[in-house]
Amino acid sequence: MQTIPAIDLLNGEAVRLHKGSYEEVTVYDKSPLNQARKFSEAGFDHIHVVDLNGAKEGTFVNLPHIKEIISELGISVQTGGGIRSFSDVEMLLEAGLSKVICSSMAIKNEEDWLRSLEKYPENMILGMDLKNGKIAYSGWLETAEESVESFLSRMIEHGLQEVLCTDISKDGTLSGPNFDLYQDLHKNFPDIRLIASGGVSSLADLTKLNDANIDAVVVGKAYYEGRISLDEMAAFNS
Template sequence: MNIIPAIDLLDGQVVRLQKGDYNKKTVYNHNPLEEAAKFKAAGFSHIHVVDLNGAKSGSFENLPIIRSIMKETGLSVQTGGGVRSSEDIRKLLDAGLSGIICSSMAVKKPDEFLKAISSNPEEIILGLDLKDGKMAYGGWLETSDRSIEEFLNPMVEAGLQTVLSTDIARDGMLSGPNIDMYRDLQERFPALNWIASGGVSKPKDLIELKNIGLYGVVVGKAYYEGHITLNNLKQLHLQKP
């Protein structure tokens, strides 16, 4: 299982939000580059960076910081937040991002998103954020009543390979990941690479996700709050199936 350390950026700082609430933030580091360097030093080659300003504004306000992280550390980065169009995707790919996470665009511009998948199947990652069983988007401020099957099937046919799914109710809460939800999603769509996000609180959570055969997991608050060490992450990341 791929363990992907996370950096959430808001106003140029490393933060975490509770359940996506911008009014409930904790600042962990005023220097994102310093934080990224820790992951590099621990042996990681790939991280997850979210532009929380971009998720609300639709512009990549923290892209200069992300560029700096890639340039200074050599880390590959998957990013999300503010991706609204194929032009946005192209801008991020041109900036050197290895993975582009799209949520709102997939809901609001499905045809354009399908074309993006067809053109860049390895780089496009669907952000499937679930809030009380419903798909959420727009910085988790809006929800859709469409079924997951109706939503995903055309994307799978277009060549979608990877989905990052967040259980918003558990994001930033250190309450444990929704194992049943990820097991169910994986059984319903076995051809997809599923990346879990939200709720991880201790090394045992990572082992449980690994045991159900999940492709990857994003780890954020558990690390920043000291519940999981960099050494824990590294050891589990390097373990063979």
């Protein structure tokens, strides 16, 4: 199982939100590059970066910081937040991002999402945020009527290879991942590379996800709050 350290960017700072609320922000490092360097020095060559300004405003305010991380450290970055169109995807890939995560776009602009997926299948990640078992979008304020199973099956037909799944109720809570959710997805869609996200609180959580053969996990708040060390996280990548 690959562990992927996370950096959430808001106004050029590394932060974390609680359950996605912009009213509950904790700043962990005023320098995203400094934070990314800690990950790089610990042996991580791939990180997860979310542009929270982009997610809220649709403009890539933090892209210069992401490009600086890539150019200075030579690590690969997957990013999400504010991606609305095929041209956004192309712009980010041309800027040096290795993978682009699309959530709302996959629901609200399926034409451009499918175009992106079909042209760049190895670079596209479906960001599937779940709220009470339904796919949530638009800042988690709306949910799709189509079932998770139906939607994923359709996307696989168009070349989908990778899904980052977040249980919104667990995000930023340090209450433990939704193990049943990830095990069911892995069982029902074994050919999809599944990245778990949300709720990781301890080394035991990582071990349980690893034992369940989950492909990868994003770790954010548990690291920032000192619940898991970088060495513990990196051990899963060996």
